[in-house]
Amino acid sequence: MLRKTRPGGPQWSHTTNRQDQIMHPYRTHSCAALRAGDAGKTVRLSGWVHSKRDHGGLLFIDLRDNTGLTQIVIPAGSPVMETAEHIRVESVVTITGEVVLREETTRNPNLPTGDIEVQAKEFVVQSAAAVLPLQVAGSENYPEDLRLKYRYIDLRREKVRRNMMLRAEVIASLRKRMIEQGFTEFQTPILTASSPEGARDFLVPARMHPGKFYALPQAPQQFKQLAMVAGFDRYFQIAPCFRDEAARADRSPGEFYQLDFEMAFVTQDEVFATLEPVMEGIFREFGNDRTVSQAPFERIPYAESMAIYGSDKPDLRNPLKISNVTEAFAGSGFGLFAKIAADGGEIRAIPAPGAGDRPRAFFDKLNNWARESGAGGLGYIIFEQDGGKGPIAKNLEADRVEAIRRKTGLKAGDAVFFAAGKGDEVVKFSGLVRTRIGTELNLIEENAFRFCWIVDFPMYEMNEETKQIDFSHNPFSMPQGGLEALNTQDPLTIKAWQYDIVCNGIELSSGAIRNHLPDLMIRAFEIAGYPESEVEARFGGMLNAFRYGAPPHGGSAPGVDRIVMLLADEPNIREVILFPLNQQGEDLMMGAPAPVESARLKELSIALDLPKPKPGAKTEPKA
Numbered sequence: 001m002l003r004k005t006r007p008g009g010p011q012w013s014h015t016t017n018r019q020d021q022i023m024h025p026y027r028t029h030s031c032a033a034l035r036a037g038d039a040g041k042t043v044r045l046s047g048w049v050h051s052k053r054d055h056g057g058l059l060f061i062d063l064r065d066n067t068g069l070t071q072i073v074i075p076a077g078s079p080v081m082e083t084a085e086h087i088r089v090e091s092v093v094t095i096t097g098e099v100v101l102r103e104e105t106t107r108n109p110n111l112p113t114g115d116i117e118v119q120a121k122e123f124v125v126q127s128a129a130a131v132l133p134l135q136v137a138g139s140e141n142y143p144e145d146l147r148l149k150y151r152y153i154d155l156r157r158e159k160v161r162r163n164m165m166l167r168a169e170v171i172a173s174l175r176k177r178m179i180e181q182g183f184t185e186f187q188t189p190i191l192t193a194s195s196p197e198g199a200r201d202f203l204v205p206a207r208m209h210p211g212k213f214y215a216l217p218q219a220p221q222q223f224k225q226l227a228m229v230a231g232f233d234r235y236f237q238i239a240p241c242f243r244d245e246a247a248r249a250d251r252s253p254g255e256f257y258q259l260d261f262e263m264a265f266v267t268q269d270e271v272f273a274t275l276e277p278v279m280e281g282i283f284r285e286f287g288n289d290r291t292v293s294q295a296p297f298e299r300i301p302y303a304e305s306m307a308i309y310g311s312d313k314p315d316l317r318n319p320l321k322i323s324n325v326t327e328a329f330a331g332s333g334f335g336l337f338a339k340i341a342a343d344g345g346e347i348r349a350i351p352a353p354g355a356g357d358r359p360r361a362f363f364d365k366l367n368n369w370a371r372e373s374g375a376g377g378l379g380y381i382i383f384e385q386d387g388g389k390g391p392i393a394k395n396l397e398a399d400r401v402e403a404i405r406r407k408t409g410l411k412a413g414d415a416v417f418f419a420a421g422k423g424d425e426v427v428k429f430s431g432l433v434r435t436r437i438g439t440e441l442n443l444i445e446e447n448a449f450r451f452c453w454i455v456d457f458p459m460y461e462m463n464e465e466t467k468q469i470d471f472s473h474n475p476f477s478m479p480q481g482g483l484e485a486l487n488t489q490d491p492l493t494i495k496a497w498q499y500d501i502v503c504n505g506i507e508l509s510s511g512a513i514r515n516h517l518p519d520l521m522i523r524a525f526e527i528a529g530y531p532e533s534e535v536e537a538r539f540g541g542m543l544n545a546f547r548y549g550a551p552p553h554g555g556s557a558p559g560v561d562r563i564v565m566l567l568a569d570e571p572n573i574r575e576v577i578l579f580p581l582n583q584q585g586e587d588l589m590m591g592a593p594a595p596v597e598s599a600r601l602k603e604l605s606i607a608l609d610l611p612k613p614k615p616g617a618k619t620e621p622k623a
Contacts, residue, residue: 026094032068036115038099043118045070046094046126048156049087051137059084061120063095064156071108071117072097080123090129090136090156096122144574149588151579163576167564170286171238174259174560177278183236183261188223190216190240194538200244202254210605216242219557221476222542224262225514228553229545236261238560250506250562252573253585258509259563262555268497268513271554272296272453275501279508279558283449286567291448297501301456310348310419310431312457315505316450318438322430325349325418328403334395337379337420345422348430351408352437355415356382362440363390366417369436375429379418383410392418435505449566451503456480459496460527471528473498476542477512478554479524486523501558503566511556518546 026046034043047065054060057076061084062069072095074084087093097120108114133149134142136156147154154160175185191214194201201215217223219241227235239260247253259278263271276295283292298316305312308321326347329337337347355362363380370378381401382389388401408416417437419430438444459479461472469491477496479485485494497513515521521543525535536543564576574580581587601608 023096027065030067031063031065031070032112034070034099034113034116034118036101039101039116041099042096042121043099044094044096044122045072045118047092048136049089049091049093049129051089052084052087054085060117061095063093063118068112070113071102071111072120073117074120074123078120080120083123083125084120087125088129088131090132090153091125092127092129094122094124094126095120145582145588148574148580148582151589155578160575163564163568163570164578166286166568167560167576167578170282170564170567171560173282173285174238174278177281178236178259178261181234181274181278183234184232185237186227186232186235187237188217188220188227188239192217192223193541202242202244205604205606207604218243219258220260221474222539224260224555225476225516225542225553226545228262228264228514228516229548229550231264231551233264234261235555239557247574247581247583247585249572250565252561252577252580253583254581257560258557259560260555260557262553264551264553266513266552266554268455268499268554271511271513271556272299272499275509275556275558276451279451279501279503282563283503283567287449289447291445293449293451297451297453299453299455302454302458303456305454306427310427310429310434311505312454312500313502313505313507314452314454315435315438315444316452317445317448317504318434319443319445320351320434320438322434323349323351323407325404325407328400328407329396332396332400334392337392337418340420340422343422345420346426347418347420348426349404349408350417350419350430350433350437351410352380352415352417352441353410353443354413355437355441356384356413358415363415366436366440370429370433373429373432375419378433379420380415381418382415383412385412390415449503451501454500454502455498456495457498457500458492459494459498459524460491462492468529469527474510474512475525475528476514476521478515479520483517483520483523486520486527491527497554499556501556506562506566508562509556509558511554513552513554516546516550516552518543521546 023044026044028044029038031045031047045063045065047063050062050064050069052059052061059074059081061072061074063072074081095118097118099116100119102108102115102117132153134140134146134153136153139159142154155164179185191204194203194215199218201218204214204216206212206214220237220239224235237260239258240255241258242255245251245253261274263274266274273296276297280292280295283290300314302312305314307324310322324346326341326345329347330341332338341347366380367378370376379392380390381393381396381404383405387393387398388396388405393401404416405411410416417433419426419433421429457473459472459477460469462468463470473496477498480495480497481489499511500507501509501511515524521539522532522535526532561573561576565573568576570576574582579587579589586592
């Protein structure tokens with residue numbers, strides 16, 4: 001019969017019993033709860049119509065909620081058939097019925113509820129779905145902009161939902177592991193002052209202070225150090241951070257989250273010993289039996305990492321190591337590389353074991369790739385029993401070819417590729433070549449998480465544009481050698497107690513032992529071009545705090561988004577964020593950023609001076 005539903009619900013629904021008077025109005029069980037032992041029970045389920053199938057008079061519906069699926073069956077002639085037949089997928093419904101065992105041949109061993117089905121006796125439509133812009137069932141690929149515009153629908157899809165649940169479980173486990181190590185969770189301010197963290201700040205106008213702005217924190221750096229000064233000893237939080245920077249596959253524009261922690265009275269080794277079991281434990285817990293580096297993780301000095309991996313974020317799943325073979329080409333018959341060596345450049349050799357048997361097309365393909373990457377090409381030597389082959393070997397003395405073979409540890413049947421040039425350019429390109437060759441030759445270890453620490457970062461670097469000395473890493477780091485090093489050494493030779501933790505070529509975290517001494521901090525900033533007055537003006541809060549007794553301290557902040565991205569085996573970080581911005585930093589679902597009405601701008605004492613649109617460009621509507 002037909003009955004009127006509860007106030008606020010749909011106007012009519014079909015029912016064949018009155019048991020709902022003593023049942024919960026929406027559900028007695030979740031859609032993943034019912035088993036064979038529940039056969040004979042009358043139950044009520046609520047969820048989304050995941051799919052519908054008409055089998056010769058029998059209508060089957062897969063009903064989905066946050067926990068899973070239950071199959072609903074509606075036989076021909078049922079009073080609820082007409083409503084069920086016309087309901088669209090993704091409509092929200094409440095179904096009351098009897099749990100029955102499925103026929104032996106129709107049971108689904110891949111579904112937790114696969115031994116049973118619910119015969120519907122009541123069918124209430126809570127919310128009818130319109131025609132969907134993208135389907136939830138199935139695994140069809142949709143354009144990212146469409147997915148982000150209808151993210152609330154996209155999040156219903158199994159893979160995306162699974163990533164979000166993984167993220168939640170990882171964060172819960174991180175919290176548990178940190179608390180077990182004696183850390184206390186604190187929340188630091190979101191509205192704060194600007195700080196030099198290497199990216200642009202997001203600014204928030206201060207209405208009560210015309211012309212002044214808050215900055216959203218790029219990291220809780222100063223506040224967590226002040227927590228150490230306050231004596232809390234072991235701080236952590238799952239911290240939201242905000243940086244106005246371009247998107248990349250492993251970097252979300254706008255905001256991101258990190259496991260931010262700081263410790264007092266610790267050395268670098270103790271910071272490592274704290275974080276390593278957390279990282280190893282998380283990746284073992286959620287890594288689906290993939291191999292995980294065992295603590296203590298390998299430590300690689302920055303200079304060594306750049307020399308043998310061509311990167312300060314080395315992927316240790318790739319066994320290839322780069323060699324410096326400049327000496328083998330200096331004064332040689334191969335004029336191009338000889339000239340580069342004479343001009344102070346460097347020739348780097350990237351081994352390619354087993355590549356000697358590859359066809360010529362393999363080498364041509366890599367040469368074309370190098371040119372597309374901005375290099376002049378990618379020279380190579382193929383090693384055979386009687387020496388080297390290829391364009392370079394023809395013009396290079398045999399003893400020099402042999403010296404290169406020995407230096408790279410190769411044998412007949414192998415090949416070697418070369419990157420040549422000066423400075424950071426050749427270092428970076430050799431790292432790209434290493435990655436490309438490792439991938440092309442299928443040398444990258446599968447189903448593994450390989451961790452390492454990069455240590456001994458340079459405290460300073462030369463800015464190639466300004467020719468001035470800049471901080472190369474975190475400006476609040478303690479220099480190795482302390483004040484004496486700052487006063488007596490060439491700044492470009494000073495190392496810092498700074499470190500990164502890297503997994504599979506992805507930097508998860510930067511960290512440091514902090515500079516907690518005011519005089520030393522003022523001198524460190526002075527070398528980078530900051531006068532004492534500016535240091536006092538910009539960082540006076542922390543600097544003054546250090547003058548009242550500050551413990552030695554250090555910490556780190558692994559990125560939660562990147563951890564989940566690795567665990568989910570997703571190439572793009574947006575796949576593990578609930579409501580991400582697109583690559584242009586836009587929220588297509590909520591329409592942000594958006595113009596603000598002129599009255600609001602006036603209230604904030606802000607006048608707009610917008611750049612003139614380029615010819616043919618679309619213009620934003622006026623506020």
